[in-house]
Amino acid sequence: MTALLVPFCSFSTAVSLDDTSQVEQEGAVKQLSIEKMIHYPSVVEQLYQSTNYRLNWQNESDVEQFIFQLNVVALADVTKEFDNQLHRINQIKWQGDNLDFDLVMTDSLLMYLSYLEQLPHEGVNWLFANKTQVDLPPPSIDTLSVLSNELTVGKLDQFLSSLRSPLQMDRDFNSAFSALSEHAQYQYPLYEQQGLLRLGDPITNKASLAERLAIVGVDVSYVDPNSARYDENLELAIKEFQRIHGLKQDGVIGPNTIRWINFSPKQRLHLLALNAERSRIWAKERDNVVFVNVPGYQVTYWHDGQPLFESKVVVGKSSRKTPIMTVNMDSVILNPTWNVPWKIMVKDIIPKVKSNPMYLIHNNIQIIRSWTSREIIDPTTINWATVNPRTFPYRMRQASGSQNALGLYKFNMPNPQAIYLHDTPSKNLFEQDRRAFSSGCVRVENADQLAELLFKTQGLEERFAKKRESARRSNTSVPLGERIAVHIIYQTAWLEEGTLYYRDDIYSYDNQG
Numbered sequence: 001m002t003a004l005l006v007p008f009c010s011f012s013t014a015v016s017l018d019d020t021s022q023v024e025q026e027g028a029v030k031q032l033s034i035e036k037m038i039h040y041p042s043v044v045e046q047l048y049q050s051t052n053y054r055l056n057w058q059n060e061s062d063v064e065q066f067i068f069q070l071n072v073v074a075l076a077d078v079t080k081e082f083d084n085q086l087h088r089i090n091q092i093k094w095q096g097d098n099l100d101f102d103l104v105m106t107d108s109l110l111m112y113l114s115y116l117e118q119l120p121h122e123g124v125n126w127l128f129a130n131k132t133q134v135d136l137p138p139p140s141i142d143t144l145s146v147l148s149n150e151l152t153v154g155k156l157d158q159f160l161s162s163l164r165s166p167l168q169m170d171r172d173f174n175s176a177f178s179a180l181s182e183h184a185q186y187q188y189p190l191y192e193q194q195g196l197l198r199l200g201d202p203i204t205n206k207a208s209l210a211e212r213l214a215i216v217g218v219d220v221s222y223v224d225p226n227s228a229r230y231d232e233n234l235e236l237a238i239k240e241f242q243r244i245h246g247l248k249q250d251g252v253i254g255p256n257t258i259r260w261i262n263f264s265p266k267q268r269l270h271l272l273a274l275n276a277e278r279s280r281i282w283a284k285e286r287d288n289v290v291f292v293n294v295p296g297y298q299v300t301y302w303h304d305g306q307p308l309f310e311s312k313v314v315v316g317k318s319s320r321k322t323p324i325m326t327v328n329m330d331s332v333i334l335n336p337t338w339n340v341p342w343k344i345m346v347k348d349i350i351p352k353v354k355s356n357p358m359y360l361i362h363n364n365i366q367i368i369r370s371w372t373s374r375e376i377i378d379p380t381t382i383n384w385a386t387v388n389p390r391t392f393p394y395r396m397r398q399a400s401g402s403q404n405a406l407g408l409y410k411f412n413m414p415n416p417q418a419i420y421l422h423d424t425p426s427k428n429l430f431e432q433d434r435r436a437f438s439s440g441c442v443r444v445e446n447a448d449q450l451a452e453l454l455f456k457t458q459g460l461e462e463r464f465a466k467k468r469e470s471a472r473r474s475n476t477s478v479p480l481g482e483r484i485a486v487h488i489i490y491q492t493a494w495l496e497e498g499t500l501y502y503r504d505d506i507y508s509y510d511n512q513g
Contacts, residue, residue, distance in 0.1 A: 037088045038107045043138045047106065050148045055098065056156060057105045065160045066105070070112065072168065072177070075273035078115070078126050079134035085111060113139040113147065116163060116280075123281035124324055127274065128490065128509045167279035170495045177272060183215050183265035191261050197253040201230045212261050213237050215268070216244055217499065246296065246503050248433040256433075260502070268493075271502065274510060275493040283326065283487050288457065290329065290486040292421070292442055294322050295503040296494075297435045299421070299444055303457045309450050314424065314435045314443035321507050322440050324490050327413040328483040329421075332451050334468055334476045336410035338398040340365070341418060344439050345396050346389040354384050364399045371395050400475050409447040411454075412477070413486055421486070423447035436506045442488070458482060 038044055048054075057063055067089070074082040085108050092104045114136040119126070126134060139147075150159040167173060191209050203209070207225035214220050218240050222233040235251040242249045245260045253261075283289065286302040293300075294315045301309035316322035320343075340349060352359045360367070360379050367382070369375040370393065377394060398404050407423025417440070424443040429435060444450055455464035458481040467478045492503045492510055505511070 037104050040107060040110050040138045043110060044103060044107050047148060051151045055102045056151055057102050062156050062160060069163060072273045072276055075270055076277040078277065081136060110139055111136050113143050117143060119280055127278050165276045165280045167276040172495050172498045176495060176500045180265050180269040180272060184269050188212055193253065197230055199230055199235050199251060202228055203230045213241050215265055244499060244501055246433060271493040271510060275491055278491060282489050288484055290484060292488045294488060294490050295492050295506050301450060301453060309453050312430045312445040314429050314437050316438050316440040317436045318507055320439045322442060322488060323417055323419060324488055326485060326487050327415045329411050329413045329486050330483050331412045331477050331479045333410040333412055334478060335400040335408055335474060336406045337400050337475050338405045340396040349396060350387060350389040350392060357384065364401060364403065366397050368395045368397055407447060409451050434504065454480060454484065
């Protein structure tokens, strides 16, 4: 028989303790304490009225599923409200009765739904920017209507399951989360060494190192902790550890590898939770769409649910961040010229010209009279020694060619921030494991392959081939048949085929205070 909840009294009712018995006094005090735990009293009461005051949280698996989701968002540290709410739930579970617990759990669900409702609009502020006040008003009428219906038909479990983030829906998320939660209960000694260590070197604290490698799932079963030598089995384990963290897989234990080795389980758990919440705000489609993961230094082109193209990228340095954004690619420009952005001209190029008058000639850069003019100015007529970069009246343009900063391909994506994908003549930078070198735009390795695929999937490969053949020296724009969404995201942890990968927080977004 379905349990029914006694109609929930108004939370604003004043309670006098002067003329009541001790039992009544205890009940009144308890009622007041419950009232203080409820954020949305009128909404809670209306919700119970709509479901004929039945209890919602009698199924232990529903309770566990919801508490798990609350734990994830609390560990993501979006707002302390979820930590506080978990404390309230735990408190009432031990001090209250079934009715009290049901009320607090339902109120917590309303808070969670409010958070999820606002995340599409507030996600970038809440999950990346400096922490601001997170306001969680009552959920919308539409959301409450859906919840009331799910409760009425007894499908709370399915409803809760649908609230998981995309990363949480990965079949390996729970096991990764549980493993890190288990490790987070223990204190692991920091791993220390002098200088670099490589194959054949003596090593004094091998057991401590192996213990920390195991935290991220690296197989250390073949590593002999009693050996004082850096052997082949340990090198294999280190290379796997470096692969998981996007480091150069050379087996050399250096500063970057040590930094990740000493990353604590609690820090890793926070990263997993934070990136689980971030996964909610990224686009879900995987058809004719491009994703750039900035800290992953990778671009992926998806078509028909399959990743047709994956490549390394170079992104903005920390002082000139590549922004999180969604734009539409409308064309590919062959042999592009480069209109030098004002900031780069002022901060980078003019100081170089002042120290080396031949810089413009060596880099095939022209001086143009203004941003609205095409008139070319002879650079030798400018007294560069007296130029004030911030009041420089001209603009600069680099001519087409293999040494152009944009390379031979520019993927045009009109946007106010002038951010786009492009080729680059500096191919050597793709060999670095940390590739934050640009002024904000995204440089793509194998840009020619990406360009060909974009047109091929739209049945326009012949058009592209003809344009490329006829535009070997000239600047030519080749329009796409349909625009392609480009999503620039920031994900520092993700799951792939059962492995949890980590990347450096290059813009210091993961631990904003």
